[in-house]
Amino acid sequence: MQLAQGPAQSYRSEAEHFAAWLRIARRQWADIDDTIIDQYGAHDCRCPVWRKRGKLVASGAKRRRRGARHFVEFLRDRGVIPSVELVSDDDPHMAAYLTWLKQHRGATDETIRRYRTDITRLMPMLGEPSQWDAAVLRRAFQQRSKETPGSASLLVTIIRSYIRFLVVQGICRPALLHAIPSVQRYRLSTLPRH
Numbered sequence: 001m002q003l004a005q006g007p008a009q010s011y012r013s014e015a016e017h018f019a020a021w022l023r024i025a026r027r028q029w030a031d032i033d034d035t036i037i038d039q040y041g042a043h044d045c046r047c048p049v050w051r052k053r054g055k056l057v058a059s060g061a062k063r064r065r066r067g068a069r070h071f072v073e074f075l076r077d078r079g080v081i082p083s084v085e086l087v088s089d090d091d092p093h094m095a096a097y098l099t100w101l102k103q104h105r106g107a108t109d110e111t112i113r114r115y116r117t118d119i120t121r122l123m124p125m126l127g128e129p130s131q132w133d134a135a136v137l138r139r140a141f142q143q144r145s146k147e148t149p150g151s152a153s154l155l156v157t158i159i160r161s162y163i164r165f166l167v168v169q170g171i172c173r174p175a176l177l178h179a180i181p182s183v184q185r186y187r188l189s190t191l192p193r194h
Contacts, residue, residue: 014067020047029081032072034114038151041065093129094119097165118144118158129172134179137163141180156180 021040022029024047041061075081098116101107107115125140126132141159145152159180166172 011067011070014064015071017045017047017064018068018071029075032081033117034110035117037065037068037072038154040068042151091123093166093169093171096169097162100165101161115158115161118155119162122159129166132172132176134176137176137179138181153182156182 018040021043022032025039025043027036041064072081094116097119098112101112101115122140122144125143126136137159141155145155160177163172163176163179167174167177
C-alpha cells in the first residue's frame, strides 16, 4: 500500500520517535506489547528527536500510540521482531474468554494479551466471579487505575468486556455490568506546553 507524502512522513516521524524512546527507556524490541506502547504514548517527551525546522513537535498520546502500533505491526509482518505469543491459561473462565475474543470479536493477539494481563492482575483483588459485587469491582478498579493512570478508560473497557462475557455465560450477575463507572475525559484540560 502506497501512502501519501503527509501520512508517510507522519508515520516515519512517529517510528523514529518510538525507536528513540525505546532506547532511552531501555526496552527490548521483543518485549513490546500494548502496555509498553501505552507507556510510550503517555510519556512526558524529552526525547532527542527533532522533526520540523529543528524543533520538537509535540504529538498527542493517541497519535503516538497509533504511530507506534503501525510501526510494530509493520516490523512483525516482516519478521523483524517476533510476534506476540499468547500464553495459555489454567483458569477455564479466562481460557474461554480469550477464545471468545479471538473467534467472535476478531481481536488481535496483542489485544488479547493486553486484556489477559490486565484481568489477571485484577483477579487476586476480585476472587471468584460468582462472589463479585459492585463494591469489590470498584475497589479493584480504583486500585488498578492508580497503578496505570494513563489507561484507566481502557481498563474500564477491559473489565466491562470480561464481565459481559461472564454474564452471558451465567457466571456472574447482570447488574454488575453497571458497577464500573465511566472515566471522565476532558479535552484540553491540561496546560499548554509552551
